Amino acid sequence: MQIRLEIEKREKDYLSPWAMLSSQTAGREHYEEPDPIRTVFMLDRDRVVHSKSFRRLKHKTQVFIAPRGDHYRSRLTHTLEVNQIAKTIGAGLNLNLDLIEAMALAHDVGHTPFAHAGEQILNQLLPGGFRHTENSIRVLTRVEQHKGRNGLNLTRETLDGVKNHSGYSYGDSKAATLEGQVIRLSDKIAYVQHDIDDSIRAGLLSLEQIPREYLNILGDTHSKRIATLVIDTINYTRQQINNQAELIKVKPSPEVENALRGLREFMFLNIYQGKVCQAERSRATFVIEHLFKYYTHHPDKMSQLYRQIADEEGMPVAVADYISGMSDEYCIEQFSNIYIPQSLVPVYDFQIFSEGPVI
Template identity: 75%
Template sequence: MNIREEIEQREAMFLSPQAALSLNSKGRERQEEADAVRTCFMLDRDRVVHSKSFRRLKHKTQVFIAPPGDHYRSRLTHTLEVAQIARTIGTGLNLNLDLIEAMALAHDVGHTPFAHAGEQVLNELLPGGFRHNENSIRVLTRIEQHKDRNGLNLTREVLDGVLHHSGYGEGEARAFTLEGQVIRLSDKIAYVQHDIDDSIRAGVLRVEEIPGQFLEVLGTTHSQRIATLVIDTIANTRNMIEKGVIKVEPSPEIESALKGLREFMFENIYRGPVCKAERVRAAFIIEHLFEYYCKHPAKMSPLYAQIAEEEGLQTAVADYISGMSDAYCVSQFQDLYVPQSLVPDARKDLPTGS
């Protein structure tokens, strides 16, 4: 028996009956030989961490575009906060933490530069629309490369969790694993709370402006609200499972407060004057880049030229732009559209001291 098989046996012995076991995975699109040490979900996590799309998250906007200061969240720090919250909930429910971590680290690799501003622009430009959760699946199955083949060939459990992490409406489809449902909720817990923190730091929100009825339920500080949501979710989900209701969910009062706080943030911050002004500028850049690359597809890297031939030019351009970091997107725009002198600097040829 090798190490992976020992880990799979431990999962079967000690994890919750509702947990997704590595041994029972629905598998990958392309069958692979099993690793001697890592389970299938551990492999998925490692492939995501080592991917270029994951590394680019450190230079992608979470809420505010290129804010001054070192302490604002990026898309990468958001991803890590989601992973931390989800692992805590998963531990409390005795679920598969390797699967949770793989989903958490992968869930936002399809996000555009300039946060939801970039997503909205591409959604308007593409005939079929653009949604970042679906694009994350595209990145993981088509754009990233593994062993010279398209996609990272992740398990169906991870891909399903990534696909269903977005949205928070009634009646929406849920991930088929409880681990995937943990990611969906943890995403909301993370971004609502840390976006409040960043908004206060940016001076566009004061604690006094947050509706008191939500703070009374969840807590007045960042850590109190996260603790309330995590502890309540664990307790309420355990209670529901004992009654035969297999889903991850906070209690009604706590969930109502979270949704109310989320809607408050949408109305006052995400759709507020600061983000709106940033969105106009971001849209201008992305629209012009989209038009340029549609006219000059040869300027994209070979992978996207291949996609253009196989799936259409607009799809390839959207893939190319959505993968850009904020800084690279701006630099491309500057190189293409901002006038620059092409006259050589004659001073470089002068003797020292001239």
Template identity: 45%
Template sequence: MNIRKQKEQEELKRLSKYAFKVVNTKGRKKEITPCEIRTDFERDRDRIIHSKSFRRLKHKTQVFISPETDHNRTRLTHTLEVSQISRSIARALCLNEDLTEAIALGHDLGHTPFGHSGEQILNEICPFEFKHNLQSVRVVEEIESEGKGLNLTYEVIDGIKNHCHGFKPSTLEGEIVFFSDKIAYINHDIDDAIRFGVLKPSDIPKEYTDILGETNSKRINTMILDIINNSYDKNKIKMSDEIFEATMGLRSFLFKNVYHSKRAMEEGDKGKTIVKRLYEYFMKHPDKMLEEFYVRVNCDNLDRVVCDYVACMSDIYAINMYKELFIPNAYWGM
């Protein structure tokens, strides 16, 4: 018996009856030779971590665009925090930690430059619906590996697709990531907003901190413990009504005072301008795209390919590309 098979058998004995077992996976679109060491979900995790899209997350906006500080969150650090929270919950509930981790690490691969501002403008100007969770699926199925995709398992792709409001994952592990994403960004965005002077600790409504806690770590701990206590040995991941209402109240507070604040909206509009100009330019000059995208023009709609190209850019890459295309170079001749 090889190591992978030992792990698969151990899962059947150790995990909850509600956990998704790797031996029951619906598999991949393209069959591959099984690994002797890693299970399919461990293999998916590794494929995501080693992808170019994952590396680009370090230069993609979480909330604040191009901040000049070492300690702000990026889309990459957000992803790592979601992964940590998700694994803690999955382990406590005896659910499949490997599946949960793979979903968490891949859930934001489709995010655009400049965060939700980039997502909003692409949804406005493209002739099709653009949502970052659906784009994440495109990344792992059609964009990564020069168009070959990462060939992930059905369950991981399902969790990536369905981590947003309005979508329903088919596994409890996917539901964990849905909640963990909110727990992570609600708390770390408050932390960043305070660091950037957008909020003061005293601004956070007492009606929520009295229930959830005064600090990030206490609030995160409260939310995690509440999910574990209300989901243990159940076929559903949930919070208690009190904690859920306080969590959603804190989320609404963030939308009003941080995400939709004057400062955030002004910077977001700058990001929208960059994304829109780049999209319009490459629609007229598709041959200027990177070769791995340009070659797809022959087999896919031009607007789809251009959208994929622009959406894949990091903030830094998009800003530098904008400068190169639209900002005149200084001329020092006599």
């Protein structure tokens, strides 16, 4: 049964000349016999989906820490939205959707509890610094386990897309594949638009506050803005291909790109760096700093995997690995168990982030 070979033949016959073919992969760190059914990128996707780090994303913050409400985004729902947007763009450009999906589902597995607040705190505490993109690679190649070996042994193409998914420029992706460029852009499209949606739901923002110059270009509703960005990106990138551009960049047209950049800057100024997020950041700092200190002096409270990392790479690295893998809820729970008298826990439980508006 050689279903995989049939799939690889279809890729060669129908995908764009710019697409990354499964049969042309640069391979994995450790050689594996080919799967009879799944291509290498299908295997990557499946390993990510079945990993513990991926499952924990459901309880990791996107923007608001421990929000009260069923409809606010988590890091998992963000990941799924990135996947949907990226696959739509990828389909419009006739790229490898299995590779896109593997990258999309894996891109944020290294995110900390408490969103970028947690990342900033660990960056201060860990010698050498901490970045979630680099940590995602570390999770996929060191912390996760597969068949008794460190890491999931993903393809180099998937890891490259994860490594290069983040950054402030839109058309200057360092990703080695167009599929990786798609992920980089889709991540920005997703978080800017759904963070606007969540901020409006939380009462922290109104549509009237958003600069009209950007809405006139992108649209007044969440769905219209995403549709504009996706369709414009497909059309502008296809135009480059049709014009036989020497270097293809997956990006929107200049007008739409500037509107997206403007919305992103608006969100940073008014939400990400606003009073509510800053207040949550100070409380997250308090929790993570105390947990970092505690586990540094009590490594026996971490599992064997992290004690082994401590022996091989040093205690700060092991503690950062352990804390960065925690969900928001587990992080708060551990803080409560360690530092709050148990007689007060029923009263105190999960209230450390309850100040400010109920969201």
